[in-house]
Amino acid sequence: MTTDDHVIRAEQVRRSYTGGFEAVSGISFSVPRGEIFALLGTNGAGKTSTVELLEGLARPTGGTVQVLGHDPYRDRTAVRPRIGVMLQEGGFPSDLTVAETARMWAGCTTGARPVPEALELVGLGMRAGVRVKQLSGGERRRLDLALALLGRPEVLFLDEPTTGLDAEGRRDTWELVRALREGGTTVLLTTHYLEEAESLADRLAIMHRGRIVTGGTPAEVTASRPARIRFLLPEGFPAGRLPLSLQAGAMGRRVEIRTHDLQDDLGELLRWARESDVRLESLDARSASLEDAFLDIAQTETAGV
């Protein structure tokens, strides 16, 4: 199938809820096979609303979505066996054990991998006999993930997969997701952890109020953002004596310079400081991070597409 090089395609997708509120306002993106794609965004940006459309749980009010060359809502029976879905809330019967839950799930899954294998993958092998209600929040997330992996999915949808996991659990999940990509699985995930997207995603999109505001590789998304230089001027030193070309912003002793040419501007600042015999306290210079890009977007009330 010709569309198979991009296993996920969203074209001008819209989603309105009853009452007319539009949660997704015409977004387009595509994900090639074997890529990890992250959807980021502020609370209520429309990430879950979008992922649900891709999972075939609802139909868009406008535009088209395709997964593995099919409409995931209309052709649900063709798509469902080939995708794995990890929702934000698993909602299992809590009296069953981990293994019973996985077996029940495996019974509804064609070509399921053996339950012990799925539990081992997510580090729950030793917890197979424990009742779900006795699991910690992080262990429940792992069980959610094990169930999503049971059917050896070609496309895996992970909605906030590491929420509630401790640092080690998060790293384990990242490793697992990377290993799945090595095996050819395509992964679409939503996350609130920017370092998760930065370290895991091949490409990402940042949503705000139903639109994609920016997207690309993590490096591309941060490249367009200014770097930052911060320092403290000596007590009583007037900020007006800083070189004008640096366009510094000052609040009392605290100075911040935003620059698209960190090397040149930092060089100029240091030269000026030496020549003027000024000591710059707490000097800190760094390139933009994904977090900077995200915060810029979150603070922009009327961000465009």
Ligand SMILES: Nc1ncnc2c1ncn2[C@@H]1O[C@H](COP(=O)(O)OP(=O)(O)OP(=O)(O)O)[C@@H](O)[C@H]1O
């Ligand atoms: N069933 C619904 N009916 C009406 N509005 C809804 C419904 N579900 C979600 N919304 C609204 O749609 C918007 C987008 O919600 P969505 O859950 O997609 O955002 P999100 O980006 O996943 O947010 P979060 O990061 O907080 O999980 C929100 O304003 C939300 O209140």
